[in-house]
Amino acid sequence: MATVTAATAHRRRARAGSRGPAGLAPTALLLVGALYCLFPVAWVLIAATKSPGELFSTSTLSFGTGFFDNVGELFAYRDGVFWLWAGNTLLYAGGGALLSTAVSAVSGYALAKYRFPGRNVIFNLLIGGILVPAVVLAIPQYLLFSKIGLADSHWAVLLPQILHPYSIYLARIYAAAAIPDSLLEAGRIDGAGEWHLLRRVAMPLMVPGMVTIFLFQFVAIWNNFLLPFIMLGDDGKFPLTVGLYTLLAAGANQPTLYNLILTGAFLSIVPLIALFLTMQRYWKTDLSSGAVK
Amino acid sequence: MKRSQRGMWPYLFLTPAIVLFTLFLAVPIGYTVYLAMRRTKVSGLGLGRGARTEVFVGFDNFAAALADAELWQGWLRVLGYGALVLAVMLGLALLFALLLDSARVRLARFSRIAIFLPYAVPGVAATLLWGFLYLPSLSPIREVLDVDLLGASTITYSMANVAVWGGVGFNMLVLYTTLRAIPRDLYEAARLDGASEFQIAVRVKIPILTPAIILTTVFSIIATIQVFTEPTTLRPLTNTISSTWSPLMKVYRDAFVTGDLYSAAATSIVIAAISLVLSFGFLRVVRNRAFGEG
Numbered sequence: 001m002a003t004v005t006a007a008t009a010h011r012r013r014a015r016a017g018s019r020g021p022a023g024l025a026p027t028a029l030l031l032v033g034a035l036y037c038l039f040p041v042a043w044v045l046i047a048a049t050k051s052p053g054e055l056f057s058t059s060t061l062s063f064g065t066g067f068f069d070n071v072g073e074l075f076a077y078r079d080g081v082f083w084l085w086a087g088n089t090l091l092y093a094g095g096g097a098l099l100s101t102a103v104s105a106v107s108g109y110a111l112a113k114y115r116f117p118g119r120n121v122i123f124n125l126l127i128g129g130i131l132v133p134a135v136v137l138a139i140p141q142y143l144l145f146s147k148i149g150l151a152d153s154h155w156a157v158l159l160p161q162i163l164h165p166y167s168i169y170l171a172r173i174y175a176a177a178a179i180p181d182s183l184l185e186a187g188r189i190d191g192a193g194e195w196h197l198l199r200r201v202a203m204p205l206m207v208p209g210m211v212t213i214f215l216f217q218f219v220a221i222w223n224n225f226l227l228p229f230i231m232l233g234d235d236g237k238f239p240l241t242v243g244l245y246t247l248l249a250a251g252a253n254q255p256t257l258y259n260l261i262l263t264g265a266f267l268s269i270v271p272l273i274a275l276f277l278t279m280q281r282y283w284k285t286d287l288s289s290g291a292v293k
Numbered sequence: 294m295k296r297s298q299r300g301m302w303p304y305l306f307l308t309p310a311i312v313l314f315t316l317f318l319a320v321p322i323g324y325t326v327y328l329a330m331r332r333t334k335v336s337g338l339g340l341g342r343g344a345r346t347e348v349f350v351g352f353d354n355f356a357a358a359l360a361d362a363e364l365w366q367g368w369l370r371v372l373g374y375g376a377l378v379l380a381v382m383l384g385l386a387l388l389f390a391l392l393l394d395s396a397r398v399r400l401a402r403f404s405r406i407a408i409f410l411p412y413a414v415p416g417v418a419a420t421l422l423w424g425f426l427y428l429p430s431l432s433p434i435r436e437v438l439d440v441d442l443l444g445a446s447t448i449t450y451s452m453a454n455v456a457v458w459g460g461v462g463f464n465m466l467v468l469y470t471t472l473r474a475i476p477r478d479l480y481e482a483a484r485l486d487g488a489s490e491f492q493i494a495v496r497v498k499i500p501i502l503t504p505a506i507i508l509t510t511v512f513s514i515i516a517t518i519q520v521f522t523e524p525t526t527l528r529p530l531t532n533t534i535s536s537t538w539s540p541l542m543k544v545y546r547d548a549f550v551t552g553d554l555y556s557a558a559a560t561s562i563v564i565a566a567i568s569l570v571l572s573f574g575f576l577r578v579v580r581n582r583a584f585g586e587g
Contacts, residue, residue: 023397
């Protein structure tokens with residue numbers, strides 16, 4: 001064992017030696033960046049364990065004893081409205097991302113694998129949507145939803161977030177790389193219809209790319225604040241972001257509510273961090289390789 | 294025969310996207326432009342039916358938006374804030390991506406995951422975390438650094454820090470993914486010629502990264518000009534942020550607090566136009582410099 005380690009260390013030194021001194025400075029710089037990024041998350045984890053008294057009296061980096069009391073108090077806050085916020089967020093992010101991925105995948109496949117009049121015009125129009133700032137959309141969307149009586153409803157948050165131009169762009173790139181033309185042609189020679197090819201050939205091959213698109217869209221909707229903030233008035237329909245904001249606006253002047261706010265913030269980032277850590281290999285911004293490695 | 298049968302399918306597959314595009318993008322944009330050119334006209338005392346009518350006023354609302362001093366102050370604040378965020382965030386993203394890609398770094402996987410982690414934290418939660426970290430009664434930072442982090446002179450930096458923290462990881466990932474796609478033997482050739490890691494980074498990697506850097510910069514410009522979540526969320530914790538701190542906050546106030554939809558629509562179009570001009574202007578400048586195109 002010792003010899004193996006020594007040999008590895010020797011090889012490592014030799015390899016590093018051939019390229020100058022060992023990367024101490026680069027490693028240290030990256031670790032500083034990592035600590036900077038982890039610090040607030042670690043701090044809120046610790047702060048969420050403290051009782052209101054401990055929050056102001058104990059050292060910043062020592063755990064408290066009030067975590068379960070905080071959670072209990074948060075869930076009891078205004079008849080458990082926090083549960084509603086969590087459920088709404090899951091509905092908006094999960095449902096929205098699912099629909100968005102389906103629309104993007106089918107559009108991307110059509111744009112990548114068919115030649116038809118108007119293809120470039122349609123693609124450019126859809127992609128142009130990337131450059132439209134959300135601000136020109138949110139207010140008219142609110143007014144239009146009010147006109148049909150849907151402004152303060154789940155639909156008002158769900159529907160506008162289904163179309164996501166960048167996802168269509170990613171899906172087109174992925175479809176072009178992951179679906180061989182020969183496979184489609186073979187299917188057509190065997191008499192398969194286009195709908196059958198989409199469902200049985202194209203979509204299964206696009207699954208890894210679709211997972212990536214789903215994840216990015218899920219996070220984007222989960223994190224969105226402006227749209228639900230504008231659309232919704234009834235706090236029973238709020239997602240966590242707007243709920244946390246109202247909690248903060250109500251409790252900023254009442255230090256006794258701080259532990260509630262911090263616990264809420266902590267609980268609202270846990271699911272995303274868990275999703276993020278378990279799905280590591282799908283977080284890719286480049287789908288052109290046609291495979292998620 | 295076979296081709297013409299296939300003819301309608303791509304349109305059918307694109308129908309959902311086109312319908313959504315029309316309903317939630319094209320129609321709202323058109324409606325904003327329509328609203329921006331109208332205004333309520335009050336006749337007489339403004340009482341009774343028909344006393345308030347909506348009239349066409351052309352570009353009056355745009356002229357008013359361009360002459361609005363409060364809005365200009367907002368632009369100046371966002372310009373300072375945005376320049377700071379773009380420079381620090383993209384600079385750090387590039388530095389981290391290059392460091393991760395260099396062969397000699399230890400614990401690279403841990404650092405990469407840790408730096409990308411804030412991407413999973415919603416803007417509201419990120420602002421809330423940092424906001425509490427800035428609070429004098431709670432802040433561990435204040436134990437080391439004796440500055441009022443929520444004061445008038447520091448609020449821009451404090452807010453920029455939240456944006457940098459939340460955005461550096463995603464931009465790093467975009468650049469890092471691009472770097473990983475470059476064939477390794479390109480560097481070997483440079484190394485055989487006696488180039489150092491630093492020279493390879495500056496002379497080989499950064500030029501290859503240029504398109505990705507341009508892309509992330511343009512997206513960051515668009516996002517930064519629309520800054521709304523961070524200042525809105527910080528407001529309850531400090532009295533240095535006005536309700537019109539950023540242009541988008543003023544749009545929100547006009548539309549939903551004072552109820553002046555027409556001004557709000559005109560201002561939002563001005564914001565969109567400025568972000569497009571800045572993005573395309575940036576693209577042009579960089580293209581000319583980087584690729585020597587006229």
